[in-house]
Amino acid sequence: MARRSVMTKALAAISAIAMLGTVAACGGSSEPTTTEDGKPILKILVVKNTNTDKVTNMQWAKDLEKDAGVKIEWQEVTDDQWGQQKNPSMSGGEIADISLRAFSPDDAAQFPDLFEDLSDDMDKLPNVKKFFDEKPDAKKLVADPEGHIYNLPSSRGKAYSGSGQNMMINKAWLDKLGLKVPTTWDELETVLKAFKEKDPNGNGQADEIPMNIRALDTGGFGWYSPMLLLNSTGIVTGYNKGPSAQGIYVKDGKVKSYLVSDEYKEVIKYYNKLISEGLIPADWSTKQADAYYADQTNDGKTAKTGVIFGWSLADFGDMRDQYEAMPVPAAPGVSADEVVWDGSSNEFENFKLSIAADSPNKDAAFKVANLLYSEKYSVQQFAGSFGVTLTDDGNHTYTEDADKMQQLTADNKMPAFADRLAGWIPDEVTIKGDYNAEDIQEVNKANEEQRTHFDPVKDYMPDYVRPDATDSTTISNNNTQIMNTAIQKTAQWMAEGGIDGEWDAYVKQLESLGLNDNVKLWQKWYDTYTK
DSSP states (O other), X not given: OEEOOOTTHHHHHXXXXXXXXXXXXXXXXXXXXXXXXXXXXXXXXXXXXXXXXXXXXXXXXXXXXXXHTOEEEEEEEEHHHHHHHHHHHHHTTEEOSEEESOOOHHHHHHSGGGBOOGGGOGGGOHHHHHHHHHOHHHHHHHBOTTOXXXXXXXXXXXXXXXXXXXXXXXHHHHHHHTOOOOOBHHHHHHHHHHHHHSOTTOSSSSOOEEEOOOOOOTTOOOTTOGGGGGGGXXXXXXXXXXXXXXXXXXXXXXXXXXXXXXXXXXXXXXXXXXXXXTSSOTTTTTOOHHHHHHHHHTTSSSOOEEEEEESOGGGGGGXXXXXXXXXXXXXXXXXGGGOOOOOOOSSEEEEEXXXXXXXXXXXXXXXXXXXXTSHXXXXXXXXXXXXXXXXXXXXXXXXXXXXXXXXXXXXXXXXSOGGGOSSBOOTTOEEETOHHHHHHHHHHGGGTTGGGSSOTTTTSOOTTOOOOHHHHHHHHHHHHHHHHHHHHHHHHHHHHOOHHHHHHHXXXXXXXXXXXXXXXXXXXXXXXXXX
16 A cells, blocks of 8 residues: 655645544555565455455456466455545555555645556557547546546446436336327326326226336435426536536536526426326435335335336336336426537546555556456456356357346345446446446436437536545535525425415525525636636
């Protein structure tokens, strides 16, 4: 593990050592850097899911060590553990030779001296260079305005290029009632009323949930947010990541906040109407996530839910065949070609691999990193080792033993990093049996057309736009009060109405909390990265 002098290191190191436990215990210049037979020793930190097996039990990890000619000392931590350890690790100047899914570009911006600038090392990372050449957006995700690259991104393949946010409807209910997939808000309301009143599941009980929505979170709008209906109005959301979660959007190159827009107000009023008519559960705002998801599967035999926002048809378990994805219906006065859909992508993540700037075995670290970004090791990180859960069929085609993977995962012995891979699945690769990919591709078809209705730069905040550390702090501090106020009022208006009489005061309050300042800062960084 490498050490680095940073400001107030002496005091910070005391705190870091106390918190880091086994991670920090690996550090120190007195430790050997090679084995007795001369192999470089690399300490690799990996932040993993709790259901993942020990990396030392994974055959691909053993093969990686052999192919690189190194001795790897794996340090494994969970998300919760790393959440407590990360800041002391950076403040104490104590990071592993290689860190996987541990540090983001924002972390590197705060402590740039800790991390190797990989933009200078592409000649030693040919697989990464090829990745960037074929996927330039991946490079943009991690390069700062000066071109420095302190973190490597990942790609789990083009199959995941969709948003992962989908609107889905019970097609079996529609067919039974002689209805079509709704294309406008008025049509959606009519369909939901039929779902409520005409017993489409046929059990003789009024137990149908016409439309189910998730509770709002004061942290912002995220996965499967009911505010995905903003896309009905022509505002493009981006709820996988980024500032869309706090109300930021882009239209024709101009950054705005939808939290004070007429479109946002319109969506709230529409939800209030649906809730007041009993078409959305009255307890929507307090229902826990587990209960929300349980509604979708019910008893596995009798469907209970009509319309939801979710990941894929797999959300409905054994009843998936009753459902289909649908394009989001148009808001009043919005033409079909003006309706858009969430612009997020699941393909890339920007915090997958970093190398310590003063690693004593930096060349060995480059060799391991380059191997991780090879096709051979990328597919195994994603879907497990060859001969265990993955078969190499040749010609960039692989077959995953999905049943075995599912069983091992259920036993908390998942033999792969899955979406946490530090690697790259090239476009020519096909992994048969990757049901997640098959599921997401199936539902993506419903919103393909709507995703062509906007420019991915002029009408969307690209994922690679990142404010610097100072502005990020300002934005974050402002957002705490902005989102607390906005979410509280939004939930109130959705449930009780009354938005018209309070709207002007609400807008003034958000502006007083720094909303316009945040918009200006995002405009500055949007312009920096896109012009």
